[in-house]
Amino acid sequence: LIWVPLQIQHHFRSQGITGPGYRPFLGNSAEIRRRMIGEAESRPISAFTHDVVSRSIPHYYNWSTAYGKTFLYWFGPRPRLAVSDPDMIKEVLLNTGGSFEKIPFNPLSGLLWGRGLVGLAGEKWAVHRRIAALAFNMERVKGWVPEMVASTMKMLQKWEEERGGRDEFELEVNKELHDLSADIISRTAFGSSFEEGKRIFELIDRQTSLVLQALRSVYIPGFRNQDGVEERLGVEEVIDECKTFYFAGRDTTANLLTWALLLLALHQEWQTKAREEVFSICRECEVPTAENINEFKIVSMILNETLRLYPTAVALMRQTSKRVKLGTLDVPANTQLYLAMMAVHHDTELWGADANEFNPMRFTEARKHFAAFFPFGLGAKICVGQNLAVVEAKIVLAMIIRRYYLSVSPSYVHAPTQYVTLQPQHGAHIILRRV
Numbered sequence: 253l254i255w256v257p258l259q260i261q262h263h264f265r266s267q268g269i270t271g272p273g274y275r276p277f278l279g280n281s282a283e284i285r286r287r288m289i290g291e292a293e294s295r296p297i298s299a300f301t302h303d304v305v306s307r308s309i310p311h312y313y314n315w316s317t318a319y320g321k322t323f324l325y326w327f328g329p330r331p332r333l334a335v336s337d338p339d340m341i342k343e344v345l346l347n348t349g350g351s352f353e354k355i356p357f358n359p360l361s362g363l364l365w366g367r368g369l370v371g372l373a374g375e376k377w378a379v380h381r382r383i384a385a386l387a388f389n390m391e392r393v394k395g396w397v398p399e400m401v402a403s404t405m406k407m408l409q410k411w412e413e414e415r416g417g418r419d420e421f422e423l424e425v426n427k428e429l430h431d432l433s434a435d436i437i438s439r440t441a442f443g444s445s446f447e448e449g450k451r452i453f454e455l456i457d458r459q460t461s462l463v464l465q466a467l468r469s470v471y472i473p474g475f476r477n478q479d480g481v482e483e484r485l486g487v488e489e490v491i492d493e494c495k496t497f498y499f500a501g502r503d504t505t506a507n508l509l510t511w512a513l514l515l516l517a518l519h520q521e522w523q524t525k526a527r528e529e530v531f532s533i534c535r536e537c538e539v540p541t542a543e544n545i546n547e548f549k550i551v552s553m554i555l556n557e558t559l560r561l562y563p564t565a566v567a568l569m570r571q572t573s574k575r576v577k578l579g580t581l582d583v584p585a586n587t588q589l590y591l592a593m594m595a596v597h598h599d600t601e602l603w604g605a606d607a608n609e610f611n612p613m614r615f616t617e618a619r620k621h622f623a624a625f626f627p628f629g630l631g632a633k634i635c636v637g638q639n640l641a642v643v644e645a646k647i648v649l650a651m652i653i654r655r656y657y658l659s660v661s662p663s664y665v666h667a668p669t670q671y672v673t674l675q676p677q678h679g680a681h682i683i684l685r686r687v
């Protein structure tokens with residue numbers, strides 16, 4: 253617990269990589285949690301700026317300022333290399349030689365995730381991945397558009413009741429969008445609705461074995477592999493995947509939509525542009541359809557810019573399975589890698605001097621670097637629910653801005669915080685006025 257970490261530290265120092273220094277047993281974990289995150293979370297950002305890296309990932313911000321973009325810190329006795337160089341990130345995520353693996357879960361998280369796609373490795377992962385990719389392919393996702401529209405309609409009707417004839421009203425949209433996102437996953441992937449599934453989700457949240465009985469309506473297809481043999485998941489495996497989709501898909505999509513609404517409420521000019529686009533596309537049909545999903549160019553740019561500034565996944569983790577070369581570095585086996593997505597997305601060297609500004613126009617230009625933007629990950633383990641998330645986000649955003657003008661409420665406190673995903677610590681208070 254002391255000798256090996258010091259040796260590893262020395263190994264990195266001899267290659268020019270320094271960091272906060274190993275502390276026996278806990279490493280730097282306590283410092284991160286108590287001092288840096290605790291301090292950052294106790295203070296909101298005074299104005300609604302998008303220069304939020306220092307608040308959202310304070311340990312990365314403080315240490316990269318002190319030690320450089322690549323530095324070494326300690327998660328308990330495990331070395332963790334923080335990386336924000338896009339070439340190195342590309343090397344890690346696109347590697348197919350098995351040099352970089354996902355970090356195995358601790359037993360508690362393993363209970364929740366362990367046997368689903370997020371926690372699996374090797375051949376088991378490959379089988380689950382093929383089946384999940386089929387379940388979420390674009391054709392299938394497009395077929396779910398009427399379900400997404402129905403869920404959103406239901407939410408908007410509730411909002412109208414809330415408005416109760418007033419010109420304008422205030423809403424905390426983060427909670428609303430979590431319920432909506434849960435409803436959409438249940439209707440599409442599980443074939444039930446959030447109301448019906450509420451009890452199921454409570455049970456999942458508490459990790460009880462009753463999940464089995466509750467998820468009867470699961471539909472996850474089989475898959476015929478190259479040799480024509482059908483690959484099917486067992487009931488238990490399907491249940492684990494449903495839990496995975498529910499957890500991996502609900503908060504991420506809900507928070508993407510929350511940040512997008514907040515950004516449009518702040519940047520009125522883009523709200524107007526987006527609304528004009530929605531009106532011009534959905535002229536005859538009141539609501540978006542599967543056919544016009546691809547026509548939402550401005551809405552897409554806005555969603556990308558939202559994911560750049562407020563990436564819901566924040567950072568990706570891997571670990572080296574053997575001694576590897578990463579860039580010019582010689583990295584020992586079992587080194588964890590913290591791929592600082594949020595820092596890359598805000599990097600002025602990659603995005604220009606206005607990297608902290610909201611400017612969806614930047615997505616009309618070719619990107620400087622392949623790995624400058626990776627909100628859904630890259631390579632073989634790229635988000636399997638990306639199609640669902642993007643189609644859902646376009647539909648929900650289009651339907652909301654078609655119906656309401658948005659502005660930021662004076663009660664909104666800008667405090668992006670990482671709680672698994674990136675979320676507004678004190679909620680997202682928006683004032684809505686009927687269009």
Ligand code: HEM
Pocket residue numbers: 369370381437496497498500501502504505508563564565568569626627628629630632633634635636637638640641
């Ligand atoms: C805005 C919404 C979303 C974002 C930003 C997002 C982000 C990500 C990222 C960054 C990864 C890669 C993790 C890694 O490489 O370590 C990932 C993987 C994954 N995502 Fe998403 N996700 C979103 C929505 C969804 C949805 C809607 C679902 C399912 C219904 C989903 C299911 C998954 C699964 C199962 C994986 C693991 C894939 C694998 O290991 O093969 N995600 N997601």
